[in-house]
Amino acid sequence: MKLLKTTFIWLIACAFFACSKKEIVTSTHSGTASEFSFDCRVLLRSDQLAVIEWDEPEVPFTSIRYDVWVNGILVRENLVTLTDTLTGLSPDSIYDGRVVAYNESNKNENASDSFHLGKIEGFIYYTDNVAYNRIYCINMYTGAQLWEKNNYDISSMSSIARPVVVNDTLFTCSGRQVAAMNARTGVLYWNTKVDDIHNNNFLVYEGGVLYVNGDFMDNTLFALNASNGNTIWSALIGRPNTSQAPLFVKGDKVFSSSGSDGTIAAFTKTTGSLLWQYTARRSDDVSYNPVQINANMYTWDQLLIVQSSNGYLQAINQATGARVWERKVSGVNFSANSLGFYQNYLLASGNEGSNDGLQTAVYCIQAETGTIVWQKTGTMGGKSLTQGILMNGNARTYLNGSGFVSAVDVATGNVIWDAPYVGGGLVYAENELFVSSPAVNSITVYDGFTGISKRTLPWEQYTTSTSTPVVMVNNKAYYPLTSGMLK
Numbered sequence: 001m002k003l004l005k006t007t008f009i010w011l012i013a014c015a016f017f018a019c020s021k022k023e024i025v026t027s028t029h030s031g032t033a034s035e036f037s038f039d040c041r042v043l044l045r046s047d048q049l050a051v052i053e054w055d056e057p058e059v060p061f062t063s064i065r066y067d068v069w070v071n072g073i074l075v076r077e078n079l080v081t082l083t084d085t086l087t088g089l090s091p092d093s094i095y096d097g098r099v100v101a102y103n104e105s106n107k108n109e110n111a112s113d114s115f116h117l118g119k120i121e122g123f124i125y126y127t128d129n130v131a132y133n134r135i136y137c138i139n140m141y142t143g144a145q146l147w148e149k150n151n152y153d154i155s156s157m158s159s160i161a162r163p164v165v166v167n168d169t170l171f172t173c174s175g176r177q178v179a180a181m182n183a184r185t186g187v188l189y190w191n192t193k194v195d196d197i198h199n200n201n202f203l204v205y206e207g208g209v210l211y212v213n214g215d216f217m218d219n220t221l222f223a224l225n226a227s228n229g230n231t232i233w234s235a236l237i238g239r240p241n242t243s244q245a246p247l248f249v250k251g252d253k254v255f256s257s258s259g260s261d262g263t264i265a266a267f268t269k270t271t272g273s274l275l276w277q278y279t280a281r282r283s284d285d286v287s288y289n290p291v292q293i294n295a296n297m298y299t300w301d302q303l304l305i306v307q308s309s310n311g312y313l314q315a316i317n318q319a320t321g322a323r324v325w326e327r328k329v330s331g332v333n334f335s336a337n338s339l340g341f342y343q344n345y346l347l348a349s350g351n352e353g354s355n356d357g358l359q360t361a362v363y364c365i366q367a368e369t370g371t372i373v374w375q376k377t378g379t380m381g382g383k384s385l386t387q388g389i390l391m392n393g394n395a396r397t398y399l400n401g402s403g404f405v406s407a408v409d410v411a412t413g414n415v416i417w418d419a420p421y422v423g424g425g426l427v428y429a430e431n432e433l434f435v436s437s438p439a440v441n442s443i444t445v446y447d448g449f450t451g452i453s454k455r456t457l458p459w460e461q462y463t464t465s466t467s468t469p470v471v472m473v474n475n476k477a478y479y480p481l482t483s484g485m486l487k
Helices: 002-020
Strands: 040-045 050-054 064-070 073-079 083-086 095-103 106-117 122-128 134-139 145-150 164-166 169-174 177-182 188-193 203-206 209-213 220-225 231-236 247-250 253-257 263-268 274-279 297-300 303-307 312-317 323-328 339-342 345-352 359-366 372-377 383-391 396-401 404-409 415-420 426-429 432-437 442-447 453-458 470-473 476-478
Touching: 040 106, 050 095, 050 106, 064 083, 073 083, 083 095, 164 203, 164 470, 164 476, 169 203, 203 247, 209 247, 209 253, 220 253, 247 297, 263 303, 396 426, 404 432, 426 470, 426 476
Parallel strands: none
Antiparallel strands: 040 050, 050 083, 064 073, 064 095, 095 106, 122 134, 122 470, 134 145, 164 169, 169 177, 177 188, 203 209, 209 220, 220 231, 247 253, 253 263, 263 274, 297 303, 303 312, 312 323, 339 345, 345 359, 359 372, 383 396, 396 404, 404 415, 426 432, 432 442, 442 453, 470 476
16 A cells, blocks of 8 residues: 555656646647747847747658747748848837747647847947047937046046946046946946056956056056956066057966067966067068067967067967967058958958058958968959958958948958948947948948948037947947957
């Protein structure tokens, strides 16, 4: 009898756990659903559209169809694809939806999975260091100013560096002060004095630590606690720096440069211990003269790619500091906005010809070997190129020229679309290209896929000294392509 009682309890427990098994079943079609499930996910949520995709369920039948519901309304039906694009959305609205999979021959055999589209919070931050000496925050959809901060709230110096935005905190420096403030309200959290830094130096944030190159006196690299500004460690890079030097953090290392004497150094991220030093110079330079590193550096796989003032790209082994390859891509100095990556492709721009007849050249280079894949010199699609490359992490880059900006296929160099461009900075964020134009005191926002103009944001305080903006979408920051801030 005891054995029968135990067996009965065991059967009840098995039945309970069987009923508790995850099984997503929709009530869209009447009847009993078969036991199958699948996963749905959101690939893109922009201000006006969203892209969703789902896995194909493993089912015993061959003809499967899909319906898409949003906020209880059927918006797509009888689909055979595993993806769908939802249009006509609003950034201020919340959408709850589900994808229903069913047997075309027997709709009683069905299952569903849900997806959620939240509101989009978008902000644009920019600084003006001549006319106003302030930092501004505006709404990225309406252009409405949300707050502004005077430089004297940070230090007694006049200029403010381009900010770094992490979640709800904005970091910047002015003079020899580093400051943190609320990114939504501008309320100051803390500011601290750090000797030898300057507003021209960029901050880099990684894992709760702010890294910044020193300036003027001894060219020291500082690591600061991002929660209070206290110095964690400092390390000497090289000779005094006379220009803005790049800075990059990757893995357990911090890579920096002294700028003026061509010294590149790698430090441990946690303690600042020196791992190696490298002096950038041409391999054929018998005088062994160093060159200035005052443009960009970036990492690809195990390589550190740097640009130098003599027109060379150099690839350095991250672990050892040994040079792997070099490639001359410019007759004179590089542009400050001239380096981008996508997968194993490296894009760089420079100048070809003599000072009397310089032409902009854009190169696509195989990052592992330094081999040139394609090159555009002087013009592209019949239009004159100017220096500047913006990579967005996808298979296209954006090149600016005289009166236009173009989306270009990275692998081939073919132009995908052109759009008007009257000068200013470029920032790519969430499939939107932000073109800031001092000539017309506005930002024009283009669809990154099509090049269609979506909206124009007026800036009443915009001047020619205004920095290229930083764009923040749902706590993710997007930066212009410039030293130490490649994203």
